[in-house]
Amino acid sequence: xxPKKGLYxxxxxxxxxxAKGSGEKMRKPxxxxxxxTKDFKDAEKTAKKSQAKTxxxxxxxxxxxxxxxxxxx
Numbered sequence: 390x391x392p393k394k395g396l397y398x399x400x401x402x403x404x405x406x407x408a409k410g411s412g413e414k415m416r417k418p419x420x421x422x423x424x425x426t427k428d429f430k431d432a433e434k435t436a437k438k439s440q441a442k443t444x445x446x447x448x449x450x451x452x453x454x455x456x457x458x459x460x461x462x
Contacts, residue, residue: 395432395435395436396424396428396429396431396432397432397436400424403415
């Protein structure tokens with residue numbers, strides 16, 4: 390059996406189905422069956438590093454922001 394996709398993958402899949410007109414609705418926080426705060430915290434702990442937010446700075450520049458070119462008058 391393939392591994393489960395995870396909480397955020399399930400949420401994104403449902404949003405896509407809703408956008409296509411499936412008639413489903415997202416559950417409100419606190420409703421039965423809706424993910425709890427604990428579920429989100431657990432998902433953070435198991436998130437893959439490739440899915441984590443990355444810095445806007447390039448690794449190629451050693452983490453230093455590139456100097457912007459000024460327009461010539």
